Amino acid sequence: MSIEVKISKRRISYKNAMKVLLKRVDKVKANKGKELLWILEHPTTFTAGIRSADSEIIDKKIKVINTNRGGKITLHNPGQKIVYFVIDLNKRKKDIRKFITTIENTIIQTLKEYQINSFNDRDNIGIWVNHENKIKKIAAIGIRVSKWIAYHGFAINVNNNLESYNKIIPCGIKNKSVSNLKLIKDQNYNELNDKIINNFVKNLKI
Numbered sequence: 411m412s413i414e415v416k417i418s419k420r421r422i423s424y425k426n427a428m429k430v431l432l433k434r435v436d437k438v439k440a441n442k443g444k445e446l447l448w449i450l451e452h453p454t455t456f457t458a459g460i461r462s463a464d465s466e467i468i469d470k471k472i473k474v475i476n477t478n479r480g481g482k483i484t485l486h487n488p489g490q491k492i493v494y495f496v497i498d499l500n501k502r503k504k505d506i507r508k509f510i511t512t513i514e515n516t517i518i519q520t521l522k523e524y525q526i527n528s529f530n531d532r533d534n535i536g537i538w539v540n541h542e543n544k545i546k547k548i549a550a551i552g553i554r555v556s557k558w559i560a561y562h563g564f565a566i567n568v569n570n571n572l573e574s575y576n577k578i579i580p581c582g583i584k585n586k587s588v589s590n591l592k593l594i595k596d597q598n599y600n601e602l603n604d605k606i607i608n609n610f611v612k613n614l615k616i
Contacts, residue, residue, distance in 0.1 A: 413497075413611060417603055418450040424457060424475055424486065427494065434496045435561050446496040447610060448563075449603050452486035454574060459483070459552055462582070469577035479562040481535065481552035482582035489570030489590070493606060494563040497614065504558050510535075510551065513564055516610045517549045520566075523605055526595055534583055537566075539594060546589040550581060566606075568592065568599055 427450065437443025456467075456474045459481035466483045467474060474483065486492060499509060514530045517537045521528045528539045528548055537549035549566045567590035575588050591599060 412444050413614075414444040414446050415607055416446065416448040416450075418448070421451045421453050421488065424452050424455045427452070427492075428477070431494055431496065431561060435556065435559055438496050438498055438559050439557055445498055446494070447607060448494040449606065450492050450494070451488055451490065452492055454485070454487040456483060456485055456578060466579040466582050467577075468579065472577050477562075479552040479554050481550070483578050484550050484552070484565070484581055485574050485578060486565060487570045487574055489568055491566040491568050491602060491606070492563065493565070493610075495561060495610075497560045499555065499558040499560055502614070506553075506555055506560070509555075509560055510553070512610075512613045513551055513553075516606065516613050517564065517566060519609045519613075520602070520605045521548070521591075524591070524595060524597065524599070526591065534581070534586070536581060538586075539589060541589045541594050544587065546587050547580065547583070548589055548591070548594070566591070566602075568602065 434443055434446050438445060456472050457477045458474050459479045462482045518528050528537045531538055535551055536547050538545050539548045549564055551564045553560055553562045569592040570590055572588055580588055
């Protein structure tokens with residue numbers, strides 16, 4: 411099993427990232443390319459998954475990009491860690507729920523290394539923390555599976571500006587807010603990329 415790992419230092423536009431991702435999906439389907447794990451940042455971008463509704467857009471002036479991933483409307487912005495992947499489930503157990511659990515465990519284990527306790531929620535996809543006695547979202551997950559090739563990814567809020575979330579109903583969840591790692595525990599997150607990569611690859615092999 412060979413996974414190409416890429417870390418982009420400059421911000422990549424959402425549309426350009428999708429071109430790269432979808433091209434790799436086609437190559438993996440045709441057995442002509444390696445699986446991919448790609449960590450990057452986007453400029454401020456709002457995207458809408460296949461289950462989104464217009465009512466989730468509070469500020470009607472914002473531009474929203476429609477995408478074929480699962481889930482609803484979300485925000486990407488600087489300071490948020492974006493982790494895209496193209497993973498061939500034909501080479502593993504063909505179990506989408508198990509794969510989502512792999513993603514959840516990767517995020518939870520990674521944050522645990524920073525002494526941050528987080529958890530999943532079967533009713534509300536993503537990873538959550540108890541911050542200031544409130545349940546807040548710290549990471550979003552959105553995937554699509556085509557011919558057992560899983561792609562798109564997850565995003566962890568590290569030190570991003572949270573005010574832009576006020577323009578939408580994040581992931582369609584009205585009664586919970588979002589946070590980021592720096593607000594929860596102000597510490598050095600410079601090794602976050604390596605920890606994500608190590609945990610994700612390890613969990614894929616389980």
